[in-house]
Amino acid sequence: MTVPVDTDPASLPEPQAEPTPEQASLDRAQVWSRLLLEVAGLPGLPGVYRYFDAKGDVLYVGKARDLKKRVSNYFQKTHGGTRIGQMISRIVRMETTVVRSEAEALLLENNLIKTLNPRFNILFRDDKSYPYLKIASHAFPRLAYYRGAVDRKHRYFGPYPNAWAVKESIQLLQKVFLLRTCEDSFFKHRTRPCLLYQIKRCSGPCVDLISGDDYQRSVLQAEQFLLGEQETVMQSLQAQMMDYAERMEYEHAAEIRNQISALSKVLHQQSVDTAVDKDVDVLAVKVQGGRACVNLAMVRGGRHLGDRAHFPVHVQDHVLAEEEQESTCVDLAQATEVRVLEAFLAQHYLGGVVPSLLVLSHPVDPALIAALSEHCEHKIQTLIQPREDRRAWLDMAITGADLALARLLSEEGSQQARTRALVEALDLALDPGDSSGEGSDPLAKLRIECFDISHTAGEATQASCVVYEQHRMQSSQYRRYNIKDITGGDDYAAMKQVLERRYGSAKPEHIPHVVLIDGGKGQVSIARQVFETLGLDLSIIVGVEKGEGRKVGLEELVFADGRPKLQLAPTSAALMLVAQIRDEAHRFAITGMRAKRASVRTGGSRLEDIPGVGPKRRAKLLQRFGGVRGVGSASMEELATVDGISRELAEEIYRALH
Incomplete structure (x- = not known):
């Protein structure tokens, strides 16, 4: 209504x-x-x-x-x-x-x-989704790193604060429970155990070195471990070892003994009391210098998995809590911290996984917690003055927030200094008016776009454009351009094409203050021709020419409007910013070129994307032709000889890969 x-x-x-x-x-x-x-x-x-x-x-x-x-x-x-x-x-x-x-x-x-994205609201940018540890549904389930939407087909554990925490957990489970991590297609076609079996990180289910029942028992124990039931797992292993010993199967008993030893070592290394809590999120907030940090630490299955720092925007412009009648904060000095923490709780947990216990550095509105509980359909408790292990977790989270925010402020201060140095070096005139929500700092308006061309011997040519604005790289505005209809390896033609496509129909307000070209006089000359044709300002073109011996720090800036070359000192903050932007453009171009080259060499499509090709047919094709590249090189007649591949499907596969 x-x-x-x-x-x-x-x-x-x-x-x-x-x-x-x-x-x-x-x-x-x-x-x-x-x-x-x-x-x-x-x-x-x-x-x-x-x-x-x-x-x-x-x-x-x-x-x-x-x-x-x-x-x-x-x-x-x-x-x-x-x-x-x-x-x-x-x-x-x-x-x-x-x-x-x-x-x-x-x-x-x-x-x-x-x-x-209102200007006066605290906003936490959507980051990459949190990763999970997945135990896939299979007769011999595999451990896998997973990021994305979860379903009911498989078992998921997490979320984890970062990829490292997932991979460290997988390695731990491999060491203790000897579960496989290989792809199903690899698993199906093994005739002898792989290296992981040799180094005692897998039980070799691919070649029947473990029975299905024993493997499923190991999977169950791994799941119990991830759920924080370590004592149950330890008792189960000890009973299993004694059972083997009574039956005089001493070799198997020794294997279980080794598992118990590995698990004991892991539990000894854990700095938490696993008997107290299983799943807990610990949140600490710090506000300083107009910026804020919420540090989220995760405890899953009684194990502290690390933390992740989150930095909201619009903190300076947000509506202060003490101005609002319904504020729950008494101490006005903490008002902003409370508002930031409440914004994070709402934006992070709605639609996500919420543990039953949240340990917080600041008190928040009880109505917010009640609303979260109603939304996630289970009671959520908050703890503001924790003791013992929980106190240690919160102290670690607070320290992490302090360090992360100090690092951010230092980096931003450094970036602002670099921006100012480049503006002065290029003698740029920036409008001192409104700075699009970045306070009164006109330097935040400086927009730089940098272009780079990448290819391998003329194959899979791509141009990249990266953007620097508001004192940082704006990755959401990066663009790649597939270069077509040119002679392979012609970087000048590629640069001409990408500049025409980028600025041919651009509105005046969308033209950047600086266009960086990764190249010397030749590339700058091409850029000048394009800009003259389009009627654009030549003074914004700046080429980055490699110095003598192509040594880093000896680069020279080349201009399209007739100004003499400019060589900055190797320690110049302006040169550091130019190098940072150029290197990012090169990195972005290289990754795109490699992906395109791989797509070209494999026919531009994955087998899984072809209608009618499921896991079984894919496995047969890979086994028959030795890989995706071999499938892409096969003729329709050769494809049709594979069991389960009809003539019509062979034609479909051939068309998709060519």
Whole structure:
């Protein structure tokens, strides 16, 4: 249900090109009066509210258990020159949505924040999904690293804070329980055990060196271990060893003894009391210098798996908690930390896995925890003043947050210094106006795009474009361009094509301040020709020419507008930034070129993507032709000779790979 408010931007007075101060004041008074009338008509029900500026951009999204009470609070107080005052002065329109409960309000608020990216909301960028340890469904299940959506077909354990934690756990399980990690296709076609069996990291199920029942027992013990039931696993192994000994199967008993020894060593190395907790998340928040860090440490199955630091944006511009009537924080010095932590809890856990216990560095709104519990359908407890092991976990998380934030501030300070040095070296003029949410720092507006060409002997030519803005590389804006219809190895033609495609129809506001070209006079000359044809400013073209002997630090900057070459000192911060951007462009180009080359050499498609080719037929094709490349080289007649491959399917495979 949506409260009937004025949600149509067309209904607002059209702004004049050059309003006088008197006109602007009158227009603002009219907007303010209309907003106050809308606020007076709001219901006292739970819901979500959204504020918009004159451009239609969302300024802020918030939730409330009482919409009228919460929204009225913004318009009845005098906020002066605070950030909340700056936001309120820009509101020209609002929308509200009534929901049935606070849990629904929390869910809707979270979705809107992620979708709309309001300037005055704390936002945690979506990172890569957390990895899991997967035990695949199979007669002889394999251990696997997994990242993505989970299903009910397999068993998943986690999530883990990083890939290292998963791989370390897999190695541990291999050492103790001797479970396989090989692909099913590899498993099916083994005639003798692999190296992992020789080094006692696998029990050799591929060649029947272990029975199905014994292997399944090992899988069950591994699952119990991951669930934190280490004592149960130890007792099971000891009973198994004694059983073998009583039957005088001393070799098997010795193998189990070795497993017990390995497991005992692992448990001794763990710095946690596994009898207390199994799955716990520990969260610590730190705010300093306009930036914030939430450090999330994970305990799974009683094992501390490490932590991951998260850095939100819009911390400087967020609406301060102490300004809001329903704030749960008494100590104003901790208000921002609480708001950041609450934002993380909502954005991170909604739709994700939530353990039953959260150890927190700051108290949060109980209504938030209640809403999370309702959403995930199990009770969530929070602990603010932990003791013993939990205290140690929280202390480690707090230290991790402090170190991660200090490192971020140091890196950002260094990047800002590099940006400033490059602006001065190139004598760039930046507009000191609004800096797109980055405070009052005009250097944050500097946008650099860098191009690089990559190929191998003329094969799989690709151009890459990377972007530097707001003092950091913007990987979401990177682009690759497949170069077509040129002579293999012609880098000049490739550069001409990518620049024409990139800037041929670009709007003036989308042209960067600097276009870096990884190359010398020749590449810069090509860029100059393209820019002259397109009517673009030649002064923004900067070539990075390798120095004498191609030594790092001796690079020279080449300009397209006739300026003499510029050689920066090897220790120059400006040169460091140029090298950083150029190297990133080269890395991005190389990875794309390798992927394209592999695709070209294997026919541009994986066998699994071809309709009608399932795991069994894929395995037969690989066995018959020795690999994907061999399948791609086979004729239709040769493909049709494989058992299970009809003439029609052979034609389909051939077309897909050529």
